[in-house]
Amino acid sequence: MPRPASRRARNPAMHDHRRLGRELGLFDTDPLMGAGLPYWLPDGALVRHELEEYVRELERAAGYRHVYSPVLGKRELYEISGHWSHYSDDMFPPMKLGAEDVVLRPSLCPHHALIYRSRSHSYRELPLRIAELGAMYRSELSGVLGGLTRVRAIQLNDAHIFCTLDQVVEEAREALALITRAYVDLGIRASRHRLSLPGEGGKYVADQALWRRATALLREVLDESGIAYESAEGEAAFYGPKIDVQITDAAGREATLSTVQIDFHQPERFDLHYIGADGGKHRPVMVHRSVIGSVERAVAHLVEEHGGAFPAWLAPVQLAVLPVSEAQAGPAHELLRRARQSGLRAEVAAPGDGSLGARVRAARLTPYQAVIGEREAADGLVAVRLRDGRRIGPLAPAELLHHIGARVEARGTALWADA
Structure with missing residues (x-):
């Protein structure tokens, strides 16, 4: 992917999202809420809202349909999915509700499998793309928690595609292309792509045929996409291999932001099927994919990548109006x-x-500054300063708002139409 024009050298101390996010009034924490449970302040909530709306629009345009599902599930649900036997160490303990054990969900995929199973499906309906921005919970140890990157309550941009075997490669390839498109619009870049494979031990589903089949398909996806990648054992999900899109933070630490996974395991466990052209029942394949991963980690990376100078469409304040005098x-x-x-x-x-001068400096992270002095007021114009130092105009207010509106609507990182 080409390097975005807005990218610049980062100072790890200056761009650490934990410090900068608090200074900018994006988020904070409180001991009474608990470790790994940050809250969003108004400007941070604005950034989060814009990011969530962006990904919803991106998904709708790509044929996804959005759902809501509960954050709780019976323990039996996660026993069926395999999370209880392979992932329970990372889950919060069950809560007793009468005779039932209920659990805060560690993942959205079992719920989406149930949503698919709730209706009968024909091969004509496939691929069926179900998306959700939903909460999930991980029982992370306090020693690994930090800022927005490692938290216990996660808002995940998640989706599951139920498709036929001959649709899998195309659907996974399109999901990868959607991730690439989002990174361009957000002004971030992947540090590398990783094909995450199983390692040794009982963490993984013990079906070697499943692993070989899913891995071969993901290699085909990567090869068709022309993306260089590295294989890494011990990094797969417990139910299948995945493509991990890796990012690097201001301190040089690598993490996974986006993923594409192929899953033969859960369709089998939940007995999912569709009616084929022959009138018989057939097993769908489940493609898991996340364009921006968790909203928390995505915002943390955006803060560090841009040093708080967000793309105009994401900025908490897009236009600062500066009258020279009263x-x-x-x-x-x-x-x-x-x-x-x-x-x-x-x-x-x-x-x-x-x-x-002080007000201009205070608004240095704001994409657009409109300065109105005595001459501009007399002429009905404004002098325009862009965040990158360029000066535009003077312009009529309507012209300025048209230019800014067009840039915000187009998303991306350019501040002006000729950039």
Whole structure:
């Protein structure tokens, strides 16, 4: 993938999301809520909301249909899926509800398997793409928790594609292409792609034919996509191999952000089927995929990648309006009104907040600054500063809002149409 133009050298100390995220008022923690359970402040909630809406729109355009499923499940559900026997060390303990044991889910896939199973399906309906931005919970040890990257309550961008065997490669390849598209729009890049394979021990489902079949298909996906990759044993999911899209943080630590997996195990365990052209029952294949992984880890990486200078469509404040003196307060607030009416996130930095130079510096992470002095007010114009140092205009307010709106709607990392 080409390196985004916005990428620059990062100072690990300056760009550590744990420090910068708190300084920018994106998130924080409290001992009474507990370790690994951060809360989102208003600006962080804005970034999260925009990111979630972006991925929903991306998925809808790619033919996904969204669902909601509960965060609890009976222990029996995870016994059927295999999580209880292969993954229970990472799950919270069961809670007693009368005669039943219920568990906070560690994954969304068993719920989506039940949603698929709740209706009969014909081969004509496949591939069926089910997506959800849903909560899941991992019983992480306190020693490995940190910021937004390792948490106990996770909001996962997850999806499961139920398809025929001859559709698997194309569906997995398209999922990988969706990930590539999102990384361009977000201004981030993969450090490498990894084919994650099983290791030794009882952690993995003991069906060698299953592993060989799924691994061969994922290799075909990677080869057809023209993506260089490395194989790594001991990194697979317990039920099957996966393609992991790796990222590197400001300190040089590597982590998985996005995944594509092929699963023959859970369709068998849940007795999933569809009616084929021959009128008989056939087993679908389940493709797991996540475009941005967990929202928490995605935001952490965006903070570190951009140093808080988010792409315009993600920025908590997109336009800062700076009147030079109180005499320009009227035009400044009129521009603010029009900007908000057009759907932009805008604020006025009034003269009472400091000198013009101080206010410009305070708004250095804001993509667009509109300066209104005596001449601009008299002419009905604004002087425009872009975050990257360029100066545009002067422009009429309507023209400025049109340019900003077009960049926000287009997403991506460019600040101006000619960038």
